[in-house]
Each structure stands twice: as structure tokens, then as C-alpha cells.
Amino acid sequence: MTFFPDSAVRPGRLAVGVTLPSPAVQREQKLPLTEAARHAELAGLDLVAYGGRPAAGTPSLDTVVALAAVAAATERITVVGAAYAPALRPPVQAAEEIASLQHIADGRLVLGVGTGGGRDRWAAAGVPYEERNRRTDTVLRLLPRLLAGERVPLPYGPGYAAVECAPAVPMPPVWIGGTSRTALRRAAHLGDGWFPSLAPAADVARGAVHLAELAAAFGRPSPAVAVGTTGALGAGPDLPTRADIAAGLAAAHGSPRERFADVPVTGGCREAAERLHRYCGAGVTRVLMDIAGGDWRHQVDLLAEVRDLLR
Template identity: 40%
Template sequence: MSIEIGVILPTSTPDPDRPVLGDVRASARFAEQAGIDSVWSTDHLVASGPMLDSTVALATAAAVTDRLTIGYNVMLLSLRPSAWAAKQVASLQYVSGDRLVLGVGTGNPAHGDTAWRAAGLSYADRGAHTDAALRVLPGLVTGQRVELDDGTRVAIAPGATMPPVVVAGDGRAALRRAARFGDGWATIAAPPRRVAQRLAEIAELAAGHGRAPVRATVVAPELDADPARAAEQLAEYEQAGTERVILAPTGPDWQRDYEHAGALRAAYTG
């Protein structure tokens, strides 16, 4: 199987009136038993609805599983000092046994700028801060001594293996960021043709940095409810250059969603 299927942990909600907040331990165990490849946690400080801390949630999922990939979907680096973000990433990579994927984004404007103001950081500069963090993160995570933007030299101990970085976003700045720093690119609900077009753009930009093309992660793809038909659609995504899909929750019943994801994986591999 060359395309992975992931699910989102019950740690947040797009609708404040219908919280999708459940037992992270039980959901992670269930996902692993269902044959799902990965579990993901959303990330924010002050969102439009309830949301658990992503690093705590992923550490919990890692502690009760052995095989699952765990991932940020996506970490907002611009809400954290770079050294602190590196400490979280390195620690999570260490305790999970190198099972982490670091999704990175700049934040959905729908949540507003409250989180940045609460953290004493600039919402307007979040893109630049993200780029600055991505420049130093590999060195920091792996325990090297790195000079930060203010001239401070610091090393994080213990170091860990730098996880794959998947850069999210469809704007030009995000595509340039994926080309320069990413090991992958993430998008929401894009059809296969759009995925292929964007990957071609990123590949052209990456060549300018002497970097290889990347593959895509598609969050909330529009798939048929029938697992057999959805498996055919996954084949189209794979041909377009997709390495992973992350299925969106349909409501508070995460177990039903995970059972569907497991059935889809079985149909695709069968």
C-alpha cells in the first residue's frame, strides 16, 4: 500500500455547539486495532471552539500505541518561540519512537488573531515567523547548537531525529514554503487534478533550491461513502502524487468514523 489513511483524534471541533472531544487513549488504541495508518491532532491556543493541546494529545496517543504514525495537523509554529517548538517536537519524537510527522501551517483566518495577541506575538508576521522557525528547527531538534534570530546560541537536549515536515496551504507563500522546507505538502479537500497541478508547481520551485519533489497529504478528501468506490478514488489520488489522506470527522461519533476508515483501508489494499 503506497497511500496511507489517517484520522483526526477527537481533540477539537469546527462547531462550538457540537464538540468533538473524546477519549484520546481509547480512540488511538481503536485506530491502531482498526488498521488505520496514522492519527492527527489539530493545534491552536485560542480557537473558535474547544481544542486540546496538540502535543499533550499526541504524546497520549503515542503512549498507548506501538505502530501508528502520529502527526500535527498542523502545528502553528508562529504561536511558539522556535526553541520551545523544537523542544516539544524533539520530546514527542523521542517518546514516540520516531513515529512523528510534523505538519506545519500558519493558521486558519477563521479563528482570528486572538491567540497571537494572547501569546504576545504578531499575527501579521506569522508567515515570516514560520519561515524563520523552519530554518532553525532541524538543527534544534537534532541537538545541534543553533543561532537564533536574536543572536542567542542554544542547543536542545536530548536531541532527536528530525521528523518529516509537511507544509500546509494553497497560497503562493505556502507553496514556496513547501518547496524550500517541506518533505511533503498538505491541502484540504483538493481533487486529484488540483493536487497534481500544485505538486508540479512545488516541484518547479523546489528545483530552484536543489531539492527533490514532494508528495501530498490531502485532508478531508471528498470520497464516496461506499468503501469500494472510495478505494477507486484513492487510486486516482495516488496517481496524482498523494502519499496520505486524512479523513475528517463527521461528528462526535469518532468510533463510527474510524470503523469506516478501517473499512476503506481494507477495500483499498484488498
């Protein structure tokens, strides 16, 4: 099992990070992606992420391109690809992209793996939706050998040559996104971490227990647990309330509002720290927050204060 690059995180401590702003926020607040990443690093956060957005359907940049820019613009902070879908690519292409990102990030990359996006996304890539899970597992099994520079036979049947990728790089930690049974089983079998998003602490705790049972059945240590959440810190008429954020999530996901009622992180820094601390009891060691409103830079500064309180 791969060690996490943010290894300074000790038992009982919660590493805190932020999801980088969407193109719309970058444009509205005159905040280039690389500047946002540097601001988060200078503020003292542990992680920055790009890829998946809690509000489904929000336009975003290509994950690989965005992460490459972020990795090159920062020096210390862990860089997380929040929803990379390796099954949309041939295994060699996925390996080359991941190896390039790990090389640019100098070992600071965490690969968050998902299978989302709906049938249309998979159809547009020429990949049958029904094959997404099999293809994802296949790539995850091949990646460690491909990134190590080994010569690996491709899983397409007779007649395909073996390939090797260069330069060799350390295998990044893999966080498996999602809360389905398939996602939990994949995390237990092939992941270094489980990465549920927009789930209350009680749900995460139940999932973590099941995750540990599955991992034991595979003869593996239980993966780490990282959580994606959303919120707006501080007070002011321009900030969405917890109810506002929950309603927006419900509309975006086509779910009852009650499902997200306990998810948003709002209020002052101490209140936010208390809310995030609930995840510690669920076995969570890392949390990534998507900023739901307000000035992004100021929100990151407040989140850094929350981090300090949690320490």
C-alpha cells in the same frame, strides 16, 4: 530530506489515516482520545492526526498535549500533528516541544506546520500577524540543528547566547499545510511534504506540479503530498450526505458551497475507495480523513476496509 516513518508505503499505495475526534465527540460518544487512537491502530490504519480541524473554529485540545498522550498510548501508528504553529513560540520552546514528542513517539512523529488561526490568535500570543511567515521559516531552518543537539545561535541579534537542546532526536518529517503560494514555496524549500486540506483532486494535482517545479528550482527532490479530507461512510438516516457536509464546510469557511462540493468522502467502502483513489493520480501518497458524522469507532472500522480496498 527526512524519510517518512511510515516507510512501508510503496509506490501506487495510499496510506490512510484518520483525524482523532474533537472534545465534543469524545464527550458525546464516551470515547477518550487515547482509546480512539488505539482503536485506529488496532483497526489497521496507517496514521492518526490531531491539531487542525477542517471545520474552522471547532474547539480542540492543545496539539502538543494531545499528541503526547496519543504517542504514549500507541506503538506502531504514525502520529501527525496536523496544524502546529511553531512561529507562535520562541524557537527553543518549539524545538523542546517537538523533541519531547518525537522522543515519546519513538520516531513516529510527523510535524504538520501551519500559520493559521487568524489575527486574533497571533495577537493573543504577542506575535504580529505580519511576521508569521518570516518566523515560521526561521524556526524551520533552525529545527534540524536544534533537534540534533547542536549549539545554535538564536536569531535575535547581538547579545543572545547560543543554545542547545537535549536529548537529541531525529528530525521528524515536516508537512507544510495550506494551498497558498507561500505554503507551496515553503513546502518546496523547507518541507518534506505538502499537506493541503479540503481540496479536490484536480486542484491538488495542479498544486503538485507547481510544487515539483519550485523544488527543482531549490535543487531539492519534490516533497511528498498528503491530503486532509472529510466524510462519513456507509448509509443511514443519521449520517450527513455529501451535500450536507459541503454546506457545513462552506458555512464554516465563509466560502461558496461549490468550492467543497467534490471534497466529502461518502457512501459505501467501494465508492469511498474510488473517490480517494482519484488522489493517487494527483501524486498523493497519504490521506487523512476527518469523520463528519456517525459512530466514530464504526467509521474508523469502515475506513480500514477502504484502506484494504485501496491496497
